[in-house]
Amino acid sequence: MVAAVHPIVITMEPLLLRANDAAKALGVCRRTLFTLTQRGELPAIKQEGGAVSYEVAELRNWIAKKRVTTA
Numbered sequence: 001m002v003a004a005v006h007p008i009v010i011t012m013e014p015l016l017l018r019a020n021d022a023a024k025a026l027g028v029c030r031r032t033l034f035t036l037t038q039r040g041e042l043p044a045i046k047q048e049g050g051a052v053s054y055e056v057a058e059l060r061n062w063i064a065k066k067r068v069t070t071a
Helices: 017-027 030-038 056-067
Strands: 014-017 052-055
Touching: 014 017, 014 056, 017 030, 017 052, 017 056, 030 052, 052 056
Parallel strands: none
Antiparallel strands: 014 052
């Protein structure tokens, strides 16, 4: 009798998001996302061909900085 072999599935969260997806993740429009980038509030990565991407970790950091605690 041969033991059943179960494949291991590893799912990875993307490291980078394109501008549309980053804006959607933050709940802002693309224009606001680019304004934040121009102000230096949100770092972006310019890829080959001119596409702009955002690191998921940086998006999370930005959210954490904006968190408001209530009493």
